[in-house]
Amino acid sequence: MDGNEELKEKLLDHSMTREELLLEHTHTFIAEYSYKTGQLEIYPEDGHFVDFDRKSLDTDFEHAFYKTVFKRDLPLYQQLIDFSGVTHSVQRDANIRLYVVPHIYEWFRISVLYYIDEDGERDRIVLAFTNAEKELEAVHELKSLVTVDSLTQLPNINTFSMQTWELLKNHPEREYAIVRMDIRKFRLLNEFYGTSEGDNVLRFLGVKLQECMDSEELYTYCHLTSDIFAVCMSSDMESICRVIDSIQTSMNHYPVNFEMVMSFGIYIITEKDKQERIPVVTMVDRAAIAQRVKNNYMNKIAVFDDKIAEKEYAEQNVIMEMNNALGSDQFHIYLQPKVDMITGRIVGSEALVRWIHPTKGVISPVDFVPIFEGNGFISEIDFYMLEQVCKMIRRWLDKGLEAKPVSVNLSRSNLYSPRILNDIMTCVERYSVPHDLIEFEITESAFAVDNIHLNQLMEQLQKNHFRVLMDDFGSGYSSLNALRELSVDILKIDIKFLPVSQNDKRADIILRSVTQMADQLGLEIVVEGVETEAQADLLKKMGCRIAQGFLYYRPMPIEEYERVLKKQK
Structure with missing residues (x-):
């Protein structure tokens, strides 16, 4: 059942108050007109998003919204509210464009419920207007929260994993590497200058990462957590070093009295990784292991190799036993x-x-x-x-x-x-x-x-x-x-x-x-x-x-x- 069907069902269910409906459909307003009393109710009173002809409401309720409807959609709207010959309560709906302000229109989902009394006479009509574009914006916002890091606006680890596997699948002839990077002693920067300044540093790094990657071909990147970022790019060490140098140079110019020393771990993706579909997060972890094992103050770049792999395997066996x-x-x-x-x-x-x-x-x-x-x-x-x-x-x-x-x-x-x-x-x-x-x-x-x-x-x-x-x-x-x-x-x-x-x-x-x-x-x-x-x-x-x-x-x-x-x- 889609959202529109659900709304119609709830409108027919008189046990549910209009207020409860509006809580669930925040981009919806309802117009209810009684033919017997001539009374119109709008719920919420100031929550509608269109300008309709209030003067014609008492005499010709069905046409009160005509001037609000986009001209090309008028025939569809007329069909929607045409209940001539209706002998029992019915419901209809359609997607129609309405003007929200002069010269600007948005898509609305309109559900119309027409009620007939026991004598077959018109009783009341209910129109539910739902701004579909507002709902779509909410969906996009939710999707963004799921796929994008809110601080840096870079893809998060889930999106990075999906995009990286897509990259590996579409270009099997190329060799790729995962480059994991972080800022040494970032915790101290937060302590000295506060987390607000720390967040500014991460945003700055996110921007510089995007800028330096624009010169590369076929890549993915993300912000994982805290000061940790990752890139999937060509395994050519010359290209990797060019990116690393660019990022480090940019961080050296950040206007704060703190030594921005970056640390980089590199994991070369193997054919076996592709065949077994090793999780991207595992590859990032291996790059992190290389950083932990080989990085020191003089050596900022560490590559995961067979010796590290053997050591990792041995350590894991020890931990398991x-x-x-x-x-x-x-x-x-x-x-x-x-x-x-x-x-x-x-x-x-x-x-x-x-x-x-x-x-x-x-x-x-x-x-x-x-x-x-x-x-x-x-x-x-x-x-x-x-x-x-x-x-x-x-x-x-x-x-x-x-x-x-x-x-x-x-x-x-x-x-x-x-x-x-x-x-x-x-x-x-x-x-x-x-x-x-x-x-x-x-x-x-x-x-x-x-x-x-x-x-x-x-x-x-x-x-x-x-x-x-x-x-x-x-x-x-x-x-x-x-x-x-x-x-x-x-x-x-x-x-x-x-x-x-x-x-x-x-x-x-x-x-x-x-x-x-x-x-x-x-x-x-x-x-x-x-x-x-x-x-x-x-x-x-x-x-x-x-x-x-x-x-x-x-x-x-x-x-x-x-x-x-x-x-x-």
């Missing part, structure tokens, strides 16, 4: 002993996670820890490891085995959880583990974010008799400042950052100074990564005592660690 791996205890503790270089005895260990897959074997932490850090799953791993360490120490104590302190890593994502101390205490108390057997390692890079919050957490851990280690001391740029502000118990120095050798006097001086400083502050030092006797000898001469490294022990399963401890005893 991580929850099942955690639920089925595929993550295991490996312990790397900490050794007193003077006595050669084990004084403690660090708990390291290893993923032992049922079919793939041991998966290196390098292949999954960065992914977990990126998606937040590392928080789950941290507390899984803490609980496993607590179980392990509890078992040692119950069997009367020698228990040495074990350090557990806390990732940055966990450090800022408001529940972290409560969760730690709950886990440790559940297994009644003495607090001096648990140590927490926090990487030095975490101290550069929020020292006030971290200091509060570390003080709370120390008040509960846990020792805190600053891991990778010296690897960042805030080590000394963090050491001044934060209370730590142990510094862990990776020898890779200070390569100890007979000929490296600068590194030796720095390490000797750090050792002396730690001694004066009452801090212990653990040097990790020790691999040669020469390194160990030099470290001992400098006053370092505790070391970790392949010279002494590699990370090992719990059972092997227990055997080593027994043998040492």
Whole structure:
């Protein structure tokens, strides 16, 4: 049923008020004339859109609208209202042009309902005028909302996807690429100048994108969201670079004191993509992956390649399997002993996670820890490891085995959880583990974010008799400042950052100074990564005592660690 039929049906339904009808048909007005009372009603009173002859309404209602009707449509209008010989109530409709103002006419859909009383006499007539052009404008506006980005007036992602596939279909002989672009640190621009200015920047970029693409042949483009835009164009790198240079040059001239550095990711569309109809949004995502993997301040353009594809596939496999791996205890503790270089005895260990897959074997932490850090799953791993360490120490104590302190890593994502101390205490108390057997390692890079919050957490851990280690001391740029502000118990120095050798006097001086400083502050030092006797000898001469490294022990399963401890005893 079309809109006109629906309106007629509702007009015949006297249970529906005229006001309700008008709410649904905002571009409609109704004229109702009673032949018995001679009374005319217009609904709404000032809502009609045409100028009719009010003087003739009382005597000749059917002809009152004649001067409003476009002359060529008068015969159709006369047929519409001609009810001579009508013996029962009927309805008719037609599309007729009416003058809305002098010399300007618009199409109206006119529905006429003619009512006859029980005696067969004329009772009343109802004309419903619906401005079809106004409705058409509303349809166009709605269509625009669905297909066009309201801020930049560029096509949105749905339109872009449709137009891009049409482009690929119509020109199969050509090779195309998706170019995804955004503005680096756009969030800061919004913070400095406000979102209104940020919107102006996006409109400006939208205009410049259209201007530079006008010189190209066969392309599509869109505004995806926020500061992200995308283009599908020839995969010729010369053309792509020309567009990129044009956009970057335009943004450099935007009148605001903010460095408009653009970032570009490129994905070359393959024949396989076309055959399998890979979603355009997936291609845009791959261009984004290239940006994430390869972009840096000096390199603004990144192309998605086979290596990135392999890495993306591997990462996705890790993500798909991580929850099942955690639920089925595929993550295991490996312990790397900490050794007193003077006595050669084990004084403690660090708990390291290893993923032992049922079919793939041991998966290196390098292949999954960065992914977990990126998606937040590392928080789950941290507390899984803490609980496993607590179980392990509890078992040692119950069997009367020698228990040495074990350090557990806390990732940055966990450090800022408001529940972290409560969760730690709950886990440790559940297994009644003495607090001096648990140590927490926090990487030095975490101290550069929020020292006030971290200091509060570390003080709370120390008040509960846990020792805190600053891991990778010296690897960042805030080590000394963090050491001044934060209370730590142990510094862990990776020898890779200070390569100890007979000929490296600068590194030796720095390490000797750090050792002396730690001694004066009452801090212990653990040097990790020790691999040669020469390194160990030099470290001992400098006053370092505790070391970790392949010279002494590699990370090992719990059972092997227990055997080593027994043998040492």
